[in-house]
Structure formats: structure tokens, C-alpha cells
Amino acid sequence: MHKKLFIPGPIEIAPEILQAMATPMIGHRMPEYAQLHGSVTSGLKKVMGTGNRxxxxxxxxxxxxEGAVRNLVKGRCVNFCNGAFSDKWHDVTRRCGKEADAVKVPWGKPITPELVEQALATGRYDSFTLIHNETSTGVMSPLGEIMAVAGRYPDVISIxxxxxxMSALPIPVDELGIxxxxxxxxxxxxxxxxLAIFSASEKSLERARSVEGRGYYFDFLEFALHDDKNNTPSTPCISLVYALAKQLERFAAEGLEQRWNRHRELATQVRQWATGRGLHFFVDEPYRSVTLTCIANNKGIDLKQLKGELGVRGYAFDDGYGKLKGETFRIAHMGDLLPNELKEFIAVIDELTPGF
Ligand SMILES: Cc1ncc(COP(=O)(O)O)c(C=O)c1O
Structure with a gap:
């Protein structure tokens, strides 16, 4: 039985997308691929609000x-850490042999513009890494305010x-100066x-030109060279590129603004439910994510058991990430999810936890 995914990624995939992946194969050096590639990158630029490559x-x-760190950190990098993935990014930066410091806040807290200001004002860093939406804890840091600070340090590359x-709310890359x-x-x-997607400013490519040891597979300059021909340095996952083209069509059919509104509504739906059930949030407002909600297990629900029971009912449930397992649970409300699907999932949780 397929378990419907309410975990924070991978998530449910629309049948049309799966069908698009079954499109007959083409060669990536054929003109058909260049056409496909050009159309998806121009669609992505609209979603991301960027004229960058x-x-x-x-x-x-x-x-x-990892590639970003290898291409862009020339001197010293600061990694802002507030959860599992941002902590890991610091580890990765060091493992790539780069000089790096971690600025850490407790899990569940945001990275603030003040923290970024304090770090960049030291003049020690030529780059920084930041996770907008820490999936391990459901914290969304205030990207607009943080980028306003970063804009005052034009020699520092923002990663x-x-x-x-991305795609769940407006993230206008150029306006923010990412x-x-x-x-x-x-x-x-x-x-x-x-498939991973990234935009790169001219400034970042200029930096890459002066950095040694960029490797090959993720060398940003190789990507730029091939981008001129609407292509990739090595064989891409063409089936996924077909899926991406189909998904961009679906985004356009829904309308980006409607997509953003739907994500806001889904987040509100989960928050209202949690509040109504007397559950606490792991994250304070206004830093709660619009794509997943991390809920504190203040009622002492046996989350492992709940996960098992939900599994039997055909739902994949997340009972907390890493050290938060059992103490929190996360409900993902992102992608193409519709409010009635979320309602149905929540109703099953209610049914399985009557005494709480
Ligand atoms: C915020 C964030 N960054 C990075 C990653 C790592 O992504 P991947 O597993 O695609 O390498 C994840 C995965 O969940 C994530 O949520």
C-alpha cells in the first residue's frame, strides 16, 4: 500500500508528473534537450524572481x-546554524577544507538580522550560508531583513x-540580492x-574564477559555460527535467500567487487545529514555517505508536527529526497539497488520539 506522504520531503507527486517522467528519452546533446532546458530555466527564473543564471x-x-562552498569560500565563511541541516552545512564546509565559523542558536529559534550584522561586521568573512526554512524544526528565518543587512557587505557572497x-511564498532572488x-x-x-536547482549572480561567478579546488562535478564555471548552450556539464536526469517542465506548467495554471496563498491557508489550518487540540508549537510566531509545522508533544502522545497506526491507515507521519524525535512531530503542508487532503489527515490523527 502506498502511504500518502505528510512528511517534510519527499512529498506526494501528482500523477501527471509521474507520467511526464515516462516521456521517451532524448540525448542531452540533442537540440531537443537544449530546447527543454532553455524552457525550464526561463520558467524557473520567473518563479525565483531572478535574471541571474x-x-x-x-x-x-x-x-x-557542498559545491557552493567549494566554489565561493576563498577566505573564511560563516555558517548560521539553527537546526540539523544548517549544523550539517557547517560540518560540510569544514570537510571541504574551508575555514569556517558556526554562529549557533538553539534549535527552534530563528537566525536574526542582528546576528548576521554582528558576524559580518567583524570583516572576517567573505561568504555566509543560511537556511531560510530549517526543515528539522519548522523555523523560517526573516530572509528579507537578513538580506537587507547582507546588502551592506557587498564583498560577502550570500549562499x-x-x-x-521555494515556490511556497515569494522569494524574489534579485530584489533580495541573493x-x-x-x-x-x-x-x-x-x-x-x-534534481537540485540554483541561481548564481555574476558576482558569485567572478568569485568562483578566483577560487582553486572547485572540483569538476559542481564547478560553477562549468555550469555557466554549458548554460550558454542551454545544457549541463554532465548527463542530467532528463526524466526529472521533463517532470520539472510539467510542474512549471502546473504552477502557471494555478498561478504563483494562488500557490503562495494556498500554502498560507494550509499553514493556518494546521495551526488552528493544533491550538484547538491544546498542543504547543515548537517555534514562536512570527517564525513558524509556511511549509511545515513542528508541534511540541506537550500531551505526551506515544508518537511512535501513532506513526505505526497512521502507517496502517495509509499515511506517512513524521515523529520528530533527530534529537527532537518523540518530543515534537512535524506535519508537512507543502507542494500540491489541497486543504481537504490535509483536513482528512488531521481527522485521522484526531480519531487515533481520542484521549489527548
Ligand atoms: C533545509 C534543507 N536543506 C538541505 C537539505 C538536504 O537536502 P538533500 O537531502 O536534498 O541533499 C534538506 C533536506 O531535508 C533540507 O530540508
Whole structure:
């Protein structure tokens, strides 16, 4: 039995997308691919609000996150950490042999513009990494205010992870001044995993030109060279590119603004339910994510048991990430999810937890 995914990625995929992936294969050096590639990158530029180059990498998001560090950190990087994925990014930066410091706040808290100001004002850093939406804890940091601070440090390259937020709310890359904006497609984009997308400003490509040891697979300059021909340095996951083209058509049919509104409504729906059930939130307002809600298990529900029972009923449920397992649970409300589907899932949770 297929379990309907309410976990924060991978998420449910529309049947038309799965069908698009069954399109007969083409060669990536054939003109048909260049046409497909050009059409998806121009669609992505609209979704991302950017005139920068947009690249497709056949990998999960961490491939490009590692690539960004290898291409862009010349001196020293600061990694802002407030959860599992941002903590990991610091580890990755160090493992790539780069000088890096972590600025850490407790899990569940946002990265604030003040923290970013304090770090960048030291003059020690030529780059920083930040996760807009920390999926492990459901915290959305105030990207607009943070980028306003970053804009005062034009020599510092901003590397922003929008893995679990891109397309769920407006993230106008150029208006915000983001140098490199990275996301995987298996979250709010609602595609199967295996493709990472990133935009790169001219400034970031200029930096890459002066950095040694960029490797090959994620060399941003290789991506730029091939982008001129609407292509990729190595064989891309063409089936997923077909899926992406179909998904961009579906975004246009729904309308981006409607997509953003739907995500807001879904978030409100879960929050109202949690409040009504007397559950507490792991994250304070206004930092609660619009794509997933992390709920504190203040009622002492046996989450492992609930997960098992939901599984039997045909739903995949997340009983907390890493060290938060059992203490919190996360409900994902992103991608193509509709309010009545969420309502149905919540009703099953209610039915399975009558005494709480
Ligand atoms: C915010 C965030 N960044 C990075 C990652 C890592 O992405 P991937 O598993 O696609 O490498 C995830 C995965 O859940 C994530 O949620």
C-alpha cells in the first residue's frame, strides 16, 4: 500500500508528473534537450524572481550546497546554524577544507538580522550560508531583513538554502540580492528527488574564477559555460527535467500567487487545529514555517505508536527529526497539497488520539 506522504520531503507527486517522467528519452546533446532546458530555466527564473543564471544539477540539494562552498569560500565563511541541516552545512564546509565559523542558536529559534550584522561586521568573512526554512524544526528565518543587512557587505557572497520554501511564498532572488539560491525539488516544488536547482549572480561567478579546488562535478564555471548552450556539464536526469517542465506548467495554471496563498491557508489550518487540540508549537510566531509545522508533544502522545497506526491507515507521519524525535512531530503542508487532503489527515490523527 502506498502511504500518502505528510512528511517534510519527499512529498506526494501528482500523477501527471509521474507520467511526464515516462516521456521517451532524448540525448542531452540533442537540440531537443537544449530546447527543454532553455524552457525550464526561463520558467524557473520567473518563479525565483531572478535574471541571474539558473543551473540544474543532478544531485540532491547537498551536492550543490557542498559545491557552493567549494566554489565561493576563498577566505573564511560563516555558517548560521539553527537546526540539523544548517549544523550539517557547517560540518560540510569544514570537510571541504574551508575555514569556517558556526554562529549557533538553539534549535527552534530563528537566525536574526542582528546576528548576521554582528558576524559580518567583524570583516572576517567573505561568504555566509543560511537556511531560510530549517526543515528539522519548522523555523523560517526573516530572509528579507537578513538580506537587507547582507546588502551592506557587498564583498560577502550570500549562499542561501531555500530547499523547503521555494515556490511556497515569494522569494524574489534579485530584489533580495541573493548571490546563490539553492533548492532541491523534492519539497515545495513537489517533484521526485534527484534534481537540485540554483541561481548564481555574476558576482558569485567572478568569485568562483578566483577560487582553486572547485572540483569538476559542481564547478560553477562549468555550469555557466554549458548554460550558454542551454545544457549541463554532465548527463542530467532528463526524466526529472521533463517532470520539472510539467510542474512549471502546473504552477502557471494555478498561478504563483494562488500557490503562495494556498500554502498560507494550509499553514493556518494546521495551526488552528493544533491550538484547538491544546498542543504547543515548537517555534514562536512570527517564525513558524509556511511549509511545515513542528508541534511540541506537550500531551505526551506515544508518537511512535501513532506513526505505526497512521502507517496502517495509509499515511506517512513524521515523529520528530533527530534529537527532537518523540518530543515534537512535524506535519508537512507543502507542494500540491489541497486543504481537504490535509483536513482528512488531521481527522485521522484526531480519531487515533481520542484521549489527548
Ligand atoms: C533545509 C534543507 N536543506 C538541505 C537539505 C538536504 O537536502 P538533500 O537531502 O536534498 O541533499 C534538506 C533536506 O531535508 C533540507 O530540508
Amino acid at each position: 539558473v543551473f540544474l544539477a543532478t544531485s540532491s540539494a547537498f551536492g550543490v550546497m 542561501i538554502d531555500t530547499v523547503s520554501s 548571490d546563490v539560491c539553492i533548492f532541491g525539488v523534492q519539497k515545495a516544488f513537489a517533484l521526485p528527488p534527484g
